[in-house]
Amino acid sequence: MSKEHDPGMTVIVKTVTRLTVGLILLYGIYIILHGHLTPGGGFAGGVIIALAFINLDLAFGGSVSARIFSKASTGVVEALGAVMFLTLALLGMKYGGFFDNFLYNDGNPGQLVSAGIIPLENIAISLKVGAGLFGIFLTLIILQKFESEKK
Amino acid sequence: MIELYVLLGLMIAGAVIAIEVKNLLSAVVAVGIIGLALSIIFLLLKAPDVALTQIVVEIVAVILLIRATLHREIAQKSYGTRPFGAFMGILFLGLAVVAAIVTFNDLSPFGAPLMTISEFYPLNAVTGTGAINVVSSIILDYRAYDTLGEATVLFTAVIGVLAVMRSPGKKNEEDLQENHE
Numbered sequence: 001m002s003k004e005h006d007p008g009m010t011v012i013v014k015t016v017t018r019l020t021v022g023l024i025l026l027y028g029i030y031i032i033l034h035g036h037l038t039p040g041g042g043f044a045g046g047v048i049i050a051l052a053f054i055n056l057d058l059a060f061g062g063s064v065s066a067r068i069f070s071k072a073s074t075g076v077v078e079a080l081g082a083v084m085f086l087t088l089a090l091l092g093m094k095y096g097g098f099f100d101n102f103l104y105n106d107g108n109p110g111q112l113v114s115a116g117i118i119p120l121e122n123i124a125i126s127l128k129v130g131a132g133l134f135g136i137f138l139t140l141i142i143l144q145k146f147e148s149e150k151k
Numbered sequence: 152m153i154e155l156y157v158l159l160g161l162m163i164a165g166a167v168i169a170i171e172v173k174n175l176l177s178a179v180v181a182v183g184i185i186g187l188a189l190s191i192i193f194l195l196l197k198a199p200d201v202a203l204t205q206i207v208v209e210i211v212a213v214i215l216l217i218r219a220t221l222h223r224e225i226a227q228k229s230y231g232t233r234p235f236g237a238f239m240g241i242l243f244l245g246l247a248v249v250a251a252i253v254t255f256n257d258l259s260p261f262g263a264p265l266m267t268i269s270e271f272y273p274l275n276a277v278t279g280t281g282a283i284n285v286v287s288s289i290i291l292d293y294r295a296y297d298t299l300g301e302a303t304v305l306f307t308a309v310i311g312v313l314a315v316m317r318s319p320g321k322k323n324e325e326d327l328q329e330n331h332e
Contacts (some may be wrong), residue, residue: 089295
């Protein structure tokens with residue numbers, strides 16, 4: 001395997017990445033969904049999910065995760081997260097005020113389905129943060145590729 | 152408390168190394184030491200939410216810095232010694248220390264009036280919101296406006312990066328051609 005036809009890092013790194021990237025993704029999803037029960041939340045979980053994709057990019061070369069999750073779709077997902085967060089905030093207006101927790105009677109404290117709109121807000125923030133950071137990373141990589149091609 | 156001082160010393164050492172070292176990659180690694188030590192300090196001070204956020208954001212920041220600096224030759228300009236600048240720097244640093252001492256003398260001791268205002272949240276958060284993670288209930292329910300502002304800041308930052316760097320600028324092209332010649 002010559003280096004020109006096989007971008008990315010060594011076989012060791014690729015194998016370890018192939019084994020662990022799913023676990024990292026799962027850990028991020030766990031942190032998001034349990035944000036109202038355990039330390040963590042939407043911000044940290046979103047960054048961990050972005051890190052899983054960044055891990056793929058670093059190990060296998062620049063274009064692997066762009067095939068799964070293109071630069072245009074990062075913008076769409078980020079905007080979707082922002083709209084979801086604002087929609088939850090505005091829905092509270094109907095029940096009492098901006099950011100009113102209108103679902104808080106559903107479920108007992110400590111269960112996964114509890115705390116009203118807080119888990120939904122966590123999901124919205126995680127979409128926003130993860131897609132935003134991954135979009136920044138992709139943008140920097142594309143710029144760097146262009147520069148190295150010019151050289 | 153001794154481990155806190157060890158970690159603080161490690162952070163100061165990392166900051167000094169990051170400034171003084173010539174190799175950019177080594178400087179970025181030294182910046183990573185600061186973030187790791189800060190995360191452990193948050194963990195020791197019993198703030199696991201902040202520690203988790205700090206460590207993951209630090210990892211992303213270090214990766215982005217490495218990708219941005221590693222293959223790029225950034226000319227290191229060395230300025231001569233500037234006695235006036237150094238004097239003013241020391242003067243303002245001294246003023247800041249004096250102001251800090253005065254301010255901290257006026258504050259009550261660390262944790263002394265234990266939660267006069269904030270005791271509302273541990274007492275009422277679980278029944279009020281149903282979330283047993285009180286930090287989560289504060290940032291997403293009681294203080295959700297702040298989270299909205301933070302999300303807006305991040306949104307603006309992402310829009311800025313995508314707008315500035317979406318297409319390779321012409322200035323870079325000219326610079327590269329000059330480097331070839």
